[in-house]
Amino acid sequence: MADENVTEPNNTTATTEQAPTPAPEEKASATPAQPSPASMPKPHAPSPAAFAKKPAHTAAPAPATGAYSDAEVKAAEEFGRVDDNGTVYVKDGESEREVGQFPDVSKEEALALYARRFLDLKAKLNLFAGRLKSNGIKPREIDESIKTLAEETAQPAVVGDVAALKAQFEALKAEGEAKKAKISEARKAAVAKAVEERTAIVVKAEELAASLGENTNWRSTADKFRALFDQWQQHQRTTVRIDKADADALWKRFSAARTTFNQARRKWAQARDNERNAAKEAKEAIIAEANELKDSTAWGETSHKFNELMDRWKQAGRAGRNEDDALWAKFREAADTFFNARQADRDQISSSEKENLAKKEELLAKAEALVPVADEAAAKKARQALAAIQEEWDQIGYVPRDDMRRIEGRLDAVDKQIKAVEDAAWKKTDPEADARKSSFEEQLNAQLAELDEKIAAESDPKKKAKLEAEKATKEQWLNAIK
16 A cells, blocks of 8 residues: 655744854944954843953944845834943833843944844744745644744844734734634545545445456456556545545455455456366367267267267367367367268268169159050059069169159159059959949049149149159049949
């Protein structure tokens, strides 16, 4: 978890200027010169030894902050005085207090020095006033600045309107407290917003963890968790720092959601690996069986077994893309070996069947030449010839399946025509034949009339030939009973 950091600007805190201690120097000319730091006045009353000494005249120092206008200096000097001993006093409210001593310069120079110090301190207050209006100021900076200015304005060693200076400080102090309250409220609002935004990230993670199931797209869900974690880190870097207790609680929830996902994904991956291993083993067993069958010439039985192997292959599940491709290639190789051999055998059989068809069509032409037969003697002779044809027919063998019914039907039609004459001759000697002859003749005539209509309406040559063969048979029957 990334640390939460909020960069704070450097505090601009007023510092207390230490009052310098003057040192004796040679008396200078009437025109004051810029003093060295050692020549600054003492902020305390002189000792008796100091009065006994007669040090050289020292020029007044320049102001610490910068040059001020004569009007500003004069206005400050109105609140102070210098006695004959060089002691400087200031009016502080209704009373007067000593602020320092500068005996080796003129009264004007001593008074001007402390007036400039007043203006320096006032400049610090003005600087702080401007700083309070800045949006970048921090409560810590406000507290440190007020603490420093409180010390500097309590009993300042300056000459000027000290009461106004203290009043300005008190106003700034109140303004500082108001600014801190405003900053505090703004921070509370920012923290509340940050907590709300980070909670939204946590809720999304928890919803993802709660939605895990059999249909989960684990790769897509992992990408979503990764994106949420990136959002979390970005939020830490770019928003206000929230309270540690809240941050820890939210991170605990977010981490728990990620842990739930990671554990579920590992469990799924383990189950997937187990399923793939089982599928691989099952498919390897199928391949072994296929290799045992691939050289078989029991075409029908083995084809059925290969179909069963294919069904088992589909039910075995997936072993992973790379594994599946390699396993399928092995199974396909064994299956192709068998089915290619079967197809070659079929091609050979098909050629033989076509030759058989040609032979049977020659025999069929001989058989159909035997009909019609006129009487019983002709029928008997035709039967003997047909029997020889049928014996040779059976010895020839198979013909193409599509032609088998057609030629068998034509041969059966010849047999039926001969049989009709045979039956008719037999019926002439049957005592009951005369009784049934009239009714049977009527039925045959009706059937022949119906066949004529069907033949006239039929356009399919094969079906039409079949109807004509049936008509010829019935005509033979009719001729036989007349």
